Amino acid sequence: MEAYAAQFNNNFQTFLNTRAQELVPGGLAALVMFSVPDGIPLVNNAAGSFYNTFGSCLVELTKMGILSKEKMYNPTPKELEGIIQRNGNFTIERMEKMTNPKQQVLCSASDLAVAMRAVYEGLVKEHFGDEFVDKIFNHFATKAEENISIIGQRVQDSMMDLFIPLKRI
Structure with a gap:
């Protein structure tokens, strides 16, 4: 997990540096990010349920000889704040959780x-090529159906979108 956090940190620093080049001092950038x-x-939140x-x-498609496993990474608000502060190009004007009524309803x-x-x-x-996209997502739909009660509850409990207006220093 540390390797994925480090990679996210590097990628997000690059993103911030690029946005800083595009903005004049005092300019604003508004981010909406999943967190x-x-x-x-991770194992106890919606992202963990999705990724599991x-x-x-x-893994099942790998056992069938079709694919190999890939992993994803999502930051916490504290991680985002730390990365933005270390970057030094922006101040965080505020960071707030956005309310999403869809997250209060169990999805199918x-x-x-x-x-x-x-x-x-x-x-x-x-990563896998066009020919595997339908197989992977059709298989995910089947697995999601098998685990919908766990995933749905965790969506309600733990997914959040953050609104983060940044000001160019």
């Missing part, structure tokens, strides 16, 4: 599969 709550282990289910799909497995595909199709395509 996981501080202090809740998605990962089990990849097919909704989850569509959402995962919308977010990760490009990554899956890049």
Whole structure:
């Protein structure tokens, strides 16, 4: 997990440096980012449920001789704050959790599969190729259906989108 946190840190620093080059001092950049709550282990939150289910799909497809497993990483608000402060190009004007009424309603497995595909199709395509995209996400839909009660509850309990307006120093 530390390797993924370090990679996220490097990637996010690059993102911040690039945005800093685009903005004049005093200019604002507004970020909306998915995050996981501080202090809740990945295994106990929605992202962990998604990735465990998605990962089990990849492992099963690997056992079939089709694929190998890939991992994802999501930061906590404290991690984001630390990265932005270390970057030195921006001040955080505020950081607040956005309310999303859809997160208060249990979604269907097919909704989850569509959402995962919308977010990760490009990554899956890049790593595994076009010919595996449908297989992976169809398999995920089946696995999500099997685990919908666990995933749905964790979506309500632990997913959050952060609104972070940054000011260029």
